[in-house]
Amino acid sequence: MTTPKLFSPLRVGAMEVANRVVMAPLTRNRARAEDDAPVALHAEYYAQRAGAGLIITEATQIVPEGKGYAWTPGIYSDAQIAGWKEVTRAVHDKGGKIVLQLWHVGRVSHVSLQPDGKAPVAPSAITAETQTFDGTQFVAASAPKALETDEIADLVAAYATATRNAMEAGFDGVEVHGANGYLIDQFLRDGSNHRDDAYGGSVENRTRFLKEIMDAVTGVIGADRVGVRLSPYSNANDVRDSDTFGLFSHVVDLLDGYGLAYLHLVEGQTGGPRETPEGDEIARLRKRFRGVYMGNNGYDRQMAIDAVESGDVDLVAFGKLYISNPDLAERLKQDAPLNEPNTATFYGGGAEGYTDYPTLDQPRAVA
Template identity: 50%
Template structure:
């Protein structure tokens, strides 16, 4: 397991190890999108990660897709996040915030104006959103105009500037899991006939514009980008995954981003293709086979030894084991994740996992 504990330079970042805490939605923000002292405790407990990537955080009001998720589009939200970044830095940690615009994955009940969620095309996910009142159908989204697209790009850049003001070391752009950026990439959810739809060159345009604008706003060395090739999460579908990500990676490579983060979905060959084309740091959430969920430390070691990753991200392992590096070095044991505490609630299943004595 020694490979997991080697230092790593990622852009201008110096990471103490190659264990990354993957972003995980936990739905514990207060109603106005602010994080709390509980978030500061949760992330500070896990500051032993080489890099923490926070839960998905909306860059705008319309970017929200779930109840009780945090934002980075108001002064109050920025101030609240500063308590988190201060706590992590006090423990010697490095922390990026994941900027997540959920696009069509949303519901009018989330927005003050009661309006529709937005997407590249007026195609619903076919899925539902949990709410305290029960499950709600995702409605058909409003197709984004060219002005809406430009506004969304600007919102990502503004949220990145807010992240730096809040003390984050950088941001990760969520281009995975069926959210807005992947909705533009995927031909199942993007059936536009203008410059943002149709050909692969057009479908990657929004993703590349967001990456460029964010890099211009805070510096490319502070920007990561996450992808999940072939994902069908939230109703997306891609008919041309290999060609699509070949083109996207080729367009992102010259930007000098801090890293590319792959959510692997059992297609190691696709990971190898991206690794060969990506010139910078690559973080892998390793799932070498469809059955390998959740990923294990051994999966990470295998990926590092094969050379398909420079660092490895784990989700459930970090959720349940705040002292994950110590547990890996000791060969376990590992806490079992409490699924009842995944979303919403208080400290139970959040900050109360025991550490090795």
């Protein structure tokens, strides 16, 4: 029997990956509380999952102001860089590839998580109808402050610095997080961007922030080590647009011109239904991108195999399945049973529900 293409190697920009099974970015809220640095537990966790063709790290804030949830890691301090070095070393020692997801939450934050208790920042002073986690409980997002033009330039520079830091930490590349209602997505959508300057109004203006970030990040490491994640039809964290397909057609066309390592789309609602309003918009967007395409959202084994065989996708990102199955790529290849996840340990805590899930050659039960 021929091995499905899902389990075959692929060139992804500057990276050669062993298979097309990707570990999606998964926020797990286990960074060190005092400095948002990764710890030894992170190195163990990611190394366990090095059998993925590519690992995308949990979302990682590029500046202190980019934080929206308790105990999420950063990539702006020496301690954070040192912590991530241990992660990349552990993954590479197992033969894996790993990229860092660059994150700024924008208005999806709370004053208790911001430096000096300041208001979160956003393209416009419009509060998101969503919640975040402050370390004790889920709380409503705080009212944001609209960014000044010079502050936008500072953030673009911060993306470049974060990219340099990621490379110092030993990553194979970076993924720019433009999805799920966070800062870049807030700029893109006319529901959250009411600016009247060069960053608001027309589609060209609303995509300017993303373009400047892409110019900065690719200018540091080259486009072939950069991926981008988008969620065109997701309303996560209260984002909407009056012409979603028109907007994201422009965005995908823009990104196609860079020669990126890959484009990563959440197909449908984040963690929800895959359907889009007119039925085939994701396929239409995917056809506008000539590079490596990564599909994400609700894939099971057969869906993933079929999608890669047909050429609809080149890579498939799996999220929750990677929480409870560190050797997911091998389990999928063998069509082996999957571990059930412990949802109570998804966010925060220690090793329980994080590094204690059994692999096929370690048949022990999770406590």
